[in-house]
Amino acid sequence: VIVALAGGTGAAKLLRGLARATEPSRLFIVGNTGDDLDWWGLRVSPDLDSVAYALAGLLDATRGWGVRDDTFQCLEAMSRLGRETWFRLGDQDLATHLHRTLLLRGGASLTNATRAITDALGVTARLVPMSDEPVRTELRTDKGWLTLEEFFVRERCAPEVFEVAYRGAEDARPAPDVLPAIGAAEAIVVCCSNPVTSIGPILAVPGIVDALGRTAAPVVAVSPIVGGRAVSGPAAKLLAARGLDASPLGVARAYRPWLDALVMDPADAALASDLERDGVRPVIADAFMPDGAGETRLARVVLDAVGVAA
Amino acid sequence: VIVALAGGTGAAKLLRGLARATEPSRLFIVGNTGDDLDWWGLRVSPDLDSVAYALAGLLDATRGWGVRDDTFQCLEAMSRLGRETWFRLGDQDLATHLHRTLLLRGGASLTNATRAITDALGVTARLVPMSDEPVRTELRTDKGWLTLEEFFVRERCAPEVFEVAYRGAEDARPAPDVLPAIGAAEAIVVCCSNPVTSIGPILAVPGIVDALGRTAAPVVAVSPIVGGRAVSGPAAKLLAARGLDASPLGVARAYRPWLDALVMDPADAALASDLERDGVRPVIADAFMPDGAGETRLARVVLDAVGVAA
Numbered sequence: 001v002i003v004a005l006a007g008g009t010g011a012a013k014l015l016r017g018l019a020r021a022t023e024p025s026r027l028f029i030v031g032n033t034g035d036d037l038d039w040w041g042l043r044v045s046p047d048l049d050s051v052a053y054a055l056a057g058l059l060d061a062t063r064g065w066g067v068r069d070d071t072f073q074c075l076e077a078m079s080r081l082g083r084e085t086w087f088r089l090g091d092q093d094l095a096t097h098l099h100r101t102l103l104l105r106g107g108a109s110l111t112n113a114t115r116a117i118t119d120a121l122g123v124t125a126r127l128v129p130m131s132d133e134p135v136r137t138e139l140r141t142d143k144g145w146l147t148l149e150e151f152f153v154r155e156r157c158a159p160e161v162f163e164v165a166y167r168g169a170e171d172a173r174p175a176p177d178v179l180p181a182i183g184a185a186e187a188i189v190v191c192c193s194n195p196v197t198s199i200g201p202i203l204a205v206p207g208i209v210d211a212l213g214r215t216a217a218p219v220v221a222v223s224p225i226v227g228g229r230a231v232s233g234p235a236a237k238l239l240a241a242r243g244l245d246a247s248p249l250g251v252a253r254a255y256r257p258w259l260d261a262l263v264m265d266p267a268d269a270a271l272a273s274d275l276e277r278d279g280v281r282p283v284i285a286d287a288f289m290p291d292g293a294g295e296t297r298l299a300r301v302v303l304d305a306v307g308v309a310a
Numbered sequence: 311v312i313v314a315l316a317g318g319t320g321a322a323k324l325l326r327g328l329a330r331a332t333e334p335s336r337l338f339i340v341g342n343t344g345d346d347l348d349w350w351g352l353r354v355s356p357d358l359d360s361v362a363y364a365l366a367g368l369l370d371a372t373r374g375w376g377v378r379d380d381t382f383q384c385l386e387a388m389s390r391l392g393r394e395t396w397f398r399l400g401d402q403d404l405a406t407h408l409h410r411t412l413l414l415r416g417g418a419s420l421t422n423a424t425r426a427i428t429d430a431l432g433v434t435a436r437l438v439p440m441s442d443e444p445v446r447t448e449l450r451t452d453k454g455w456l457t458l459e460e461f462f463v464r465e466r467c468a469p470e471v472f473e474v475a476y477r478g479a480e481d482a483r484p485a486p487d488v489l490p491a492i493g494a495a496e497a498i499v500v501c502c503s504n505p506v507t508s509i510g511p512i513l514a515v516p517g518i519v520d521a522l523g524r525t526a527a528p529v530v531a532v533s534p535i536v537g538g539r540a541v542s543g544p545a546a547k548l549l550a551a552r553g554l555d556a557s558p559l560g561v562a563r564a565y566r567p568w569l570d571a572l573v574m575d576p577a578d579a580a581l582a583s584d585l586e587r588d589g590v591r592p593v594i595a596d597a598f599m600p601d602g603a604g605e606t607r608l609a610r611v612v613l614d615a616v617g618v619a620a
Contacts, residue, residue: 074408082430091404095388101351121390
C-alpha cells in the first residue's frame with residue numbers, strides 16, 4: 001500500500017495522477033481535517049471532499065473545490081434568508097455534507113462516514129481522516145484568531161499571520177487504520193499540499209510523526225513551493241509564520257527528520273545541494289499539473305522516487 | 311384582523327387571493343404543522359412553507375409546493391449517495407429548511423422561526439404554526455400506520471385509510487398568539503384545505519375549538535369538496551375515514567357547531583337546504599381558483615360572506 005498524506009486541491013490532483021499511474025486500490029490516503037467546519041449546521045470536511053471528488057471524477061477543475069458544474073441555488077436562497085454565504089456550498093456538494101452530518105449524528109465515526117461517501121461515489125482508493133476527533137487549525141493574525149476557512153475564504157488570505165495552532169490535536173488519536181497503514185506501507189507520499197495548514201495538522205496528531213519516523217518505507221514529498229512562491233494558496237506566508245523558509249528547503253525542514261526525498265521544480269535546482277546537506281535527496285521535476293497528463297507525469301516521478309513500480 | 315386556518319396548496323391560493331382582496335397585514339394565518347417532518351436531518355414544515363412561498367410570490371404554480379423554477383441538484387446528489395429521495399426538496403426550498411433547523415436548534419420557537427422566514431421573504435401577513443410543539447398526523451392504513459407525508463407523497467394516497475390520529479395533539483398548546491388572535495378576530499376563515507389532515511390537526515390542539523366556539527366573529531369555511539370529489543388531493547377518502555360525507559355537508563359537520571357559513575360550488579347547490587338544516591348558511595360560488603383572478607374572486611366571496619369590507 002502507498003500511504004499519502006493529503007490536503008485539498010493540490011493533493012487531489014496528485015492523487016488523481018497516482019490513481020492513474022498505479023492501481024487506485026493501492027492508495028491509502030490520510031486526509032487533513034484541520035479545516036473542517038460546521039456550516040449551516042452541517043459538518044463540512046473540505047479536504048476530504050476535494051480528494052473524494054477528484055478520485056470520483058467529480059471535482060470542479062476551474063474552482064479546484066466542490067462538484068463540477070455545481071449550481072448555487074440553495075446558497076442564493078440562504079442569502080435571501082439573511083444567512084452568511086462567504087463559505088460557498090454548491091447544491092450537489094451540499095448533499096455530501098447533509099449525508100455526512102446524518103451519518104455522524106447517527107453515531108458513525110468520521111472514518112466510517114467518509115467510507116460511506118467514497119463507496120457511494122465509486123472511489124476505490126481508501127480515504128480516511130487523520131483523526132476521528134476534532135482538530136481545528138487556527139491562525140493568529142492581525143485580525144485576531146481565525147479558523148483556516150475564515151482566513152482562507154472569508155479574508156482571502158489577506159491578514160498577516162503570526163502563529164498557527166492545531167486546536168484539539170494533543171488530545172486527538174489517529175483514525176483507527178492510520179498507524180497500521182503507515183507501518184505496512186511500501187512508500188509514503190506527502191502530497192504537494194501546504195506544509196503548515198494541510199500537512200501540519202496531520203503531523204500534529206500524536207503518534208503519526210513517530211510512525212513516519214519508524215517506518216522502513218521511503219518517504220517522498222512534493223514541494224508546493226516553486227521559486228519561493230506557492231503553486232497556489234498562501235503556503236509561503238504560512239511557512240514564514242512557522243519560521244520556515246518559503247522554499248523547498250523550508251518544506252523539507254517541516255518534514256524532518258523522516259523525509260527521504262523531495263520532488264522540487266527545476267526553478268529551485270540551485271537549492272539541491274543545500275537539501276542534500278539536510279539529508280534529503282532532491283528529485284528535480286516539473287511540479288505543475290495543468291492537466292491530467294501533468295498529474296500522471298508528476299505521479300510517475302513520485303513513484304520512481306520511492307522505487308515503486310507503477 | 312382576519313384569522314385564517316390553513317393547510318397547504320389550496321389554502322395558499324385562497325390566502326394569496328385574500329392578501330390581494332384586502333390588506334395582507336390584516337391576515338393572521340394559523341398554519342397546520344401536522345405534516346411537519348424531519349427529512350435529511352432538517353425540520354420541514356410543508357404547509358407553513360407553501361403559504362409563505364405563495365404570499366412571497368415564490369410558490370411553484372405547477373407543482374403547488376416548493377419554490378418556483380427550483381432545481382433538484384442536491385436531491386439528485388443525495389440519490390447518488392444512497393439516500394431516500396421520495397420526499398422531494400428543491401435546492402432553494404432546502405435553504406428554508408436549513409435556516410429553520412438552525413433557528414430551532416438555536417432555541418427559537420417554531421413561531422419565531424416562521425416569523426424570521428416570512429420577514430426575510432417580505433411577507434407582511436402574519437403566519438404562525440398552530441402550535442410550537444410537535445403534532446404529527448398519522449393514518450392507519452392497509453399498509454400500517456403512515457405519517458401524512460408517507461401516505462401522501464411516498465404512497466401517492468393509494469392505501470385504504472381506516473383511522474386518523476393527531477399524535478401529540480393532546481399535550482400541545484396553541485402557539486402563543488393563536489388564541490388572542492381568534493378572540494380579537496373580526497372574521498374567521500377556514501380555508502379550502504383538507505378538513506381531516508389539514509384543518510383537523512389545528513382543531514385537535516386543545517383550546518382552539520373552544521376559542522372558535524366562543525368568538526363573536528363570523529366563521530366561514532370554503533368547501534374543498536365539489537360534487538363529491540376533492541378539488542385536489544385525497545380529502546374525500548379521508549372524510550370517509552372519519553365517518554363524514556365526502557360532500558359539503560361532511561365538511562360542514564367537521565366544523566360543527568362553530569361554523570356560520572360554507573362557501574360551496576354550484577355543483578352542490580342541491581345540498582343547500584340540508585346545510586341550512588344543520589345551521590350553516592350556504593354561500594354558492596365557483597370554488598375553483600385556476601389563476602390569480604380566480605383566487606381574488608373567491609377571496610371576495612369569502613369576505614362578503616363574513617361581512618368584511620375588502
